[in-house]
Amino acid sequence: MSTEPTPAITVVAAIIRGEDGRICLSKRPDHKHQGGRWEFPGGKVEPGERLDEALARELYEELGMASSLSSPFMTIAHQYPDLHVTLHFRDVTGWRGVPTGREGQQVAWFALSDLAELSFPAANQPVVTAIMLPPCLAIVPDTIELNTLLTGIERLDSMQTGVYLRAWSQHPARERILETCRRAGVRVWLRADSPLGMAGGMPEGVFGLHLPASVLMGCSRRPDFSGVVSAACHDQQALDKAVSLGLDSALISPVNPTTTHPDQPALGWERAGQWACGLPLACYMLGGVGPEDICLAREHGAVGVAGIRAFWS
Numbered sequence: 001m002s003t004e005p006t007p008a009i010t011v012v013a014a015i016i017r018g019e020d021g022r023i024c025l026s027k028r029p030d031h032k033h034q035g036g037r038w039e040f041p042g043g044k045v046e047p048g049e050r051l052d053e054a055l056a057r058e059l060y061e062e063l064g065m066a067s068s069l070s071s072p073f074m075t076i077a078h079q080y081p082d083l084h085v086t087l088h089f090r091d092v093t094g095w096r097g098v099p100t101g102r103e104g105q106q107v108a109w110f111a112l113s114d115l116a117e118l119s120f121p122a123a124n125q126p127v128v129t130a131i132m133l134p135p136c137l138a139i140v141p142d143t144i145e146l147n148t149l150l151t152g153i154e155r156l157d158s159m160q161t162g163v164y165l166r167a168w169s170q171h172p173a174r175e176r177i178l179e180t181c182r183r184a185g186v187r188v189w190l191r192a193d194s195p196l197g198m199a200g201g202m203p204e205g206v207f208g209l210h211l212p213a214s215v216l217m218g219c220s221r222r223p224d225f226s227g228v229v230s231a232a233c234h235d236q237q238a239l240d241k242a243v244s245l246g247l248d249s250a251l252i253s254p255v256n257p258t259t260t261h262p263d264q265p266a267l268g269w270e271r272a273g274q275w276a277c278g279l280p281l282a283c284y285m286l287g288g289v290g291p292e293d294i295c296l297a298r299e300h301g302a303v304g305v306a307g308i309r310a311f312w313s
């Protein structure tokens with residue numbers, strides 16, 4: 001039996017969003033590793049290169065794009081049978097030129113709703129899910145007035161913010177709230193009340209199912225739900241559980257001290273970032289954070305922020 005270690009490479013790859021929200025992908029040539037699948041354009045980081053420099057170089061070489069600026073989006077470590085890859089996905093925030101396949105590869109723009117149909121390298125599944133998630137998750141306070149809630153939902157930017165109904169998930173007014181979300185195009189999460197999901201089944205058009213920590217720890221498998229499944233994670237054990245169940249997303253908390261949970265020690269950004277980086281899960285940072293912290297959350301390996309107070313005042 002061979003004792004040769006599996007080769008390991010570090011890769012940067014670009015999330016390029018058009019003004020219409022579509023995503024630019026290229027097709028890997030058939031003869032290459034993971035050939036014939038759609039990829040986020042990019043390639044191997046060279047020794048001594050910073051990630052942003054490496055991505056700008058790759059985007060110029062592969063797509064003819066100049067002056068690419070980028071910021072961290074998600075890091076995935078993945079073991080293929082023959083190769084260990086660490087993939088740093090970055091949001092491309094500024095570029096010039098029209099992306100063109102300069103190495104003969106096919107390049108195309110896809111709507112978010114079409115991504116699920118494409119064949120990607122196996123490592124990419126978490127990032128494909130993460131791209132479809134809004135950068136903010138607004139958690140509905142237990143005590144808000146119904147009319148204030150409905151008006152608040154109508155005012156949200158639906159591309160930017162999704163809504164987690166939490167205590168309102170089984171409320172008699174739930175259908176009215178869901179209808180308001182549908183009309184406003186706002187993606188909505190409901191709270192699972194058992195390891196199997198929702199008693200009474202999931203209503204039509206719900207985007208996410210969220211597992212509170214106690215429900216998560218009681219799960220022996222991923223709940224049956226075709227949408228996004230997320231979980232509350234206050235410790236490493238919960239994150240391990242979320243990963244082992246193959247969940248899509250984790251809410252890591254509390255990042256900062258909060259007035260609602262003064263007894264819970266805050267993790268701080270550094271520790272929360274250590275938890276989030278490299279996980280095959282889209283993480284939201286929760287606890288004393290707001291929309292102004294999206295960039296900070298992304299720098300710490302998360303896709304965005306979740307909060308209560310910051311979103312409904």
Ligand SMILES: Nc1nc2c([nH]c(=O)n2[C@H]2C[C@H](O)[C@@H](COP(=O)(O)OP(=O)(O)OP(=O)(O)O)O2)c(=O)[nH]1
Binds near residue numbers: 058
């Ligand atoms: N660019 C890119 N690579 C990915 C993705 N997902 C994924 O598993 N990979 C893997 C496939 C490859 O093993 C590796 C990227 O290597 P590459 O062949 O594109 O590297 P490169 O552009 O520097 O090409 P070359 O000079 O070696 O020909 O990462 C992805 O979304 N984008």
Ligand SMILES: [Mg+2]
Binds near residue numbers: 041043062
């Ligand atoms: Mg490449």
